[in-house]
Amino acid sequence: MSVTQQPSNHSGTHRLLILLAVAIAARVATFGNPVVHVDEEFYFFTGHAMWQGAWPFVDVWDRKPIGLFLLYALPAAFGFPAGIWAYQAMALVSVVATAWAIARLADRLGWAGGATAAGIAYILWLNLLGGQGGQAPVFYNLLMIGAAWAILESDRRRARSLGLVAMALVGITLQIKYSAVFEGMVFGLWLLASEWRRSRSPVALILYGAALVAVSLVPTGLAAGVYAAIGQWDAFLYANFLSIFHRNPDPLGELAGNLGQLALILSPIVALAVLGLKRAERDRERVFLAVWLGAAIIGVLLFRPWFDHYGLPILLPACTAAAAMLGRQDWRRRYTPALLLTVALAGQIVLLSLRHERGDASEFAALTQAVGKGPGCLYVYSGSTMLYVATQRCALSRWIVPAHLSRAREAGATGVDQDTEITRILSQHPAVVVMRPPYNGERPEAHARVLAAMAGGYRLTAKLPMGNETISVYKSAR
Template sequence: MFKVTESRIAQFICLLAFATLIRCPAWGEWNFGIDDQFYALVGERLTKGDLLYVDIWDRKGPLLYLIFAALALISPTMLTYQLAATGSAALGAYGVNRIARLIATPGSAMLAGLSYLALLSRFEGDNLEAGVFFNTLVIGAAWLLVSRFDLLRRGQIDFGLIAGFMCAGMAIAIKQTVALEGALFGITALLLLARSGQSIPGTAWRGALLALAGALPMLVTGLSYWANGHFAELWNAMVTSNFARGYADPGIRVQRIFTMAGMLGIPMAFAGIGIHALLRQSTPRSVTWLVTLWAVVALALIFSFPNIYVHYAQSALAPLAILCAGYFAHRRPVWPGIAAVIGLSLALSGTLHIRDRWRARPAAAALVSYVTATTPHKRLLVWGAPNYLYAKIGADPVSPLAFSPHLYEGREWTGLDERKEVRRILAHRPETVVMQTPLPSSPLNEATVAMVNSYVATCRKHKRFTIYDHNGEQVHTVFSGCGAEHMLHLHSAWLR
């Protein structure tokens, strides 16, 4: 009788089928997540000649947007991006399965892969979040490292190990904080080489080659921006802006820490049981310890950010899922872990809020239709979440800060003058302003919010729409008939 656990191809097909099943309810929705749709917008802007960090700005790494630009060249539709993300999630789950197989039974390793997919959906990775892509690369790097522990113990490296560190480098080129996970992998490789009896020069050049492989993607990016005279903009986006952002109020930060700890409590508990079980078995302890350290580093990163959001936990999900394999393999009964880690995660994921998913597409279509009709000259300002509206109606964002939270969040820091950018946007006299009510931020940038509020107060019409994202209902007011000639005096006053 054929068993799935005996065929790697069958394992991947099963994981891909599961990923498709739990993610497909959101396929075709362009408004599912605020970050997701911005990645798609930036990718499409790059295909039209915009230069990342100069013509359109964000602080995430360049590879993320190159992925979306490449997909846009194939077909600039949300379904294309979602199919690619589903494939990436399934590949990540397969990598989790392969690593877990080194320390647990085939069946428990498959459950670890399914757990990863379910946890990814629970922590807002059920559509196009960056973690869906960089996690897969990190998992690939981890797999190529742990599968070559014996090679490193002999003081050798091979192309597969170099490729693993290139995967880590590409992950860093999507999300900079992955550098700490990459550093953990690098230190592990160096320690194994050093303990192999290899000479110091031999260890040094091998370690340097692995480090170069990891640094190569960002090194190439830096050199290209240096050559075109925009290295300062790259440095600001990648480094300065991340350290200059304001921290949330202490009370809010503490509340979010406890909320995140509560959300992660279940997978952490079963991972902890799994570690205990694995260390009592005759499994490769070196793999268990590396995955445990990987989880610790990823968890520490979550709580080091200036603000704490649900999707920040995505980097910790792969090692936690791998460690859960120890529970699935060596603790009975298994069903509490399956129900808590997989079942509860799916119950709380946005894609499986079927009522919202059923209403989301027609609601978003109605908004697009109305905005298209009221914006004949394509002068649009999105002042809220649905920034992909620019692409949907064919409008060009006036400012590099097309992601409106960069303009209205009070603790945001981009290196650009937000008030100057809003003055410039309003001087362009947008015909239509799509404003989320209320704006999802606290505190707000009172100066920029006041400018936009004054502008929309003179618009001739307004209409409210309810659309649906992964969090449920979101209310937006569309102000139209704005930017008439009689408003020039008001804008001149602002510009002075």
């Protein structure tokens, strides 16, 4: 049974302006806030450090691929705080462009009546899934929908070159976040199936498959080659591919809670997508969308610990397919506006709640002033890594992310003994040490070790609010 649709009355420019206005309204509460999310703080720090000659994985340790840090290096060039506005502006542009591509894809699939609503749904659902700032999928979702578009065009035009373009975009995505690998594999298999339908030639299939794999691995191969050339292949290999297998699992209850929250937030839009696909006439392009939706869901399930932003890639196929329901005549006047308004309101409640939990620009400014700009190095044992950038103080370790040294799940998974590294840092007598209260998952012995060091040669100079916590600032008494 075909889903009844009305043509869209939005011109390209009109639609783009609507999406831009919605995105600004949805995200304005975060603009200029340097502590939107701990991940983004670290990405910005690393991008900033790269301008000072630091190499990710060598001088600053993490598991994320280098493409993400290169992306953040662009706004970091503007320094602090201008760079915060710059990366959030980049994220805004990416969000609007992705939403526009979702709407255009819905147009193509015959759901023009719900296309603009689908783009709006994407923008609004981001706030429910930790995508209100510059999380990796906020940027790479644009590449992945570009890849999907190229695949559909390759099917229509019987053009192998477009398949290679699609896998090149997947390859770039992999250097922003490796978790896109499962979707990328499914995209590649779809292209191979299309090739087999066209040629029925095993030789052509093998050659095309080899080309697709090669193209998708070029960005990762280039990154690996650069690190090998500077003698840091082992550091690259361990950080990018081996360390994740050494990380300890989170408690089962925490994992179940994360997965349950993810399912709860995504279930409405995924349900609409499934209903839309079920009622729609089956053609090859819509089958591809259904396969993509399944791949995105399975791809998320494969990678624990299921934080909220892990679900962001699912929004691409889900919102596109949901256009089939959002644009139905019986939905457009009542249910679609009600749903979007509800999600918009819920998103703003989430943003206000997160600001209360994590803090805002004014609280961060007060903390920055309490830490001061020098001289001497800073040790953020637990707290905001953005303090290194804002105060321009040096760091004493390449393990900048506090959780890498203090969290139980990272024990034995970062290439260094946690307690040994903490002791080494403290032995260098940092001028300032920043600590948040004990947190869930922290190793108590690590917290006690730092507190003991503070009692032996530091004085507590400030206790300031940062969201719903009080951050302690210790300065050396020497």
